[in-house]
Amino acid sequence: MDGPQREFLDDLLSTHSPAGFESPALRAWVDYVSEFADDVSVDAYGNAVATCEGGSESDRSIAFGGHADEIGLMIRDIDDDGFLALTRVGGADRTVVRGQHVVVHADEPIPGVVGGTAIHLRDRDDDAVPEIRESYVDIGVGSREEAEELVEVGDPITIVGRVEALQGTRLAARGMDNRVGIWAAAEGLRRAAARDAEVTVHAVATVQEELGANGARMVGFDLAPDAFVAVDVTHATDAPKTPSERVSTVKLGEGPVVVRGSANHPGLVAGVRSVAAAEGIDVQLEAAGSATGTDADAVFVSRGGIPSANVGLPNRYMHTPVEVIDTDDLDALAELLGAVGASAAGFDLTAGL
Template sequence: MDEMQRSFLTDLLSVSTPSGFETAGQRRWLSYVDEHADETRTDAYGNAVAIHEGPEESPSIAITGHGDEIGMMIRAITDEGYLQLSRIGGSDRTVTRGQHVTVHTDDGPVDGVIGQVAIHLRDSEDETYDEIAEQHVDIGVEEGDDARELVDIGDPVTLATEITDLADGRLAARGMDNRVGIWTAAEAFRRAVESDPDVTIYAVSTVQEELGLRGAEMVGFELDPDAVVAIDVTHATDHPDTPSIRGSDVELGSGPVVARGSANHPSLVDAVRTVAAESEFDLQLAAAGSRTGTDADAFYTARGGIPSLNVGIPNRYMHTPVEVIDRSDLDSAAALLAATAIRLDEFAPFGVDL
């Protein structure tokens, strides 16, 4: 990962993009892919697409990630000036207490903290976690009217965290899920386009995945490619707290993860595995017997069925403020998907022999 690529990743991780409020991240993503694309476009809800036009009748592939992250939202303001919360997506109630937050208002950011009763005052026999709806943000004001001058009901809230370089090329930050996916989609697109392949390639950053794959449903209907690769984070299970029966054996730094089963079209799985083997790219496999839990689940049922594949970036501590990834996995995923896109006409059309 060179300086330009790292700067792009840092930019993506530095903006806040809770589902339904992705604009800042989508703008930054578009500015990166625009100089490599024949065309870029967006739709009414902010799904963003970059296009490299191949010859007429050439096969097409969409390399996608989702640009939104989990978060919270102000649902009420008390007379004492505290902000009551609801969830945006799958926010984890066990990690929100005692955190710095940013309220994103139309007039700019407002800083606050999510209160936590001091350990000295808590009932030592009651260490349950309050639901997010029972937690509150303290922005320092004394009355509700003071708070209402600064924030509105429905303003999104995100945890305020730093991007931290760890040892051995690893990074920790909030929202790796799924800024690393849209980084990989953009980078795979850039690398593939450099060779000017006779293939139509789309890079896509979807919205509202965390709310139920909503953006992918929109894009899958409108775009109609021959194949889709949905890049998302997947659980790295190489840390001590991972339940042994949950997930596949996935390690940081061992390459991207190709899922098998359910949405993952076997011919597309074979194509990516073939490219990885012939190019000596690191690759891991994961089982997805019922669903992937990613945009691939929406793409593969769009229209008459779009051959789809979920490729995962190993990620520790998903949906917490300290998600950890290995930068080498991002580079490997971008290189693998670029090579697959360039060779798409060797594998298309994708079907099942009956």
């Protein structure tokens, strides 16, 4: 992957957009899709929709949706010495927070660090990882008054990370979950348009997925597509130390993941798998017996039922600052979405009864 598509991915991964504060990622996304979409709109909470109108032969529409938000932290209090007490934004992992460089997203970005008692000063029998509410950020000031000149309660915080190319086609960064999803949705739209898709194709970047798929609920109701594909990361369990009961067949480098069960509409899933086979795109399968854990769970129950499916990208070390993907998987995912958009007119979206 190179050229404008790689630059777009790097731009997305370099932004910091915790849930509820997604504007930086959404601005980069809207700038990109505006180059080829027929229409781009943004609602009151920031959900962005880019549309390429279909031909006159079909009135069907399909949407590809990723979420623009990421996990993070937030200031819940400032103590008398200027240290910042924390709370979670979404599913932040306390085991990777301590000892990190962070940015407080105030009126101006304020650098800080998550402090931790030095090993020399800790009780040797106490290696417990503190809860996030017990952690604090040090921004280098000495009093509450100094801190309050720079930050305030409710300012979001993200861990500092960098985009790092590993060996081969592997890429590491914070925020893969789910900048890769909105990248793929945008690229799927562009590639579907290049194939002269008969149906109207939408790409969607939703907000607040990490807080309960809130943005997807808004978009599902308002956009009301005939079909919706949620594009998100899924766990690649091919790294050491994965608990045996959680190991799946999903691996990096073996293609995008088609999810079956729960919110996933059988006809839409069959259509996606058929397109993958016709295009020679290798896909992996994953079971979702109860829920997908993605925006599909919110959209499929909207307006009396919108046929939905979850297509995932294998991702190692989810919700850490060093998530790892394979860019070949990501490019294959975008190619699959483009082909799905071009073929969606023929999908059977009935219940099959």
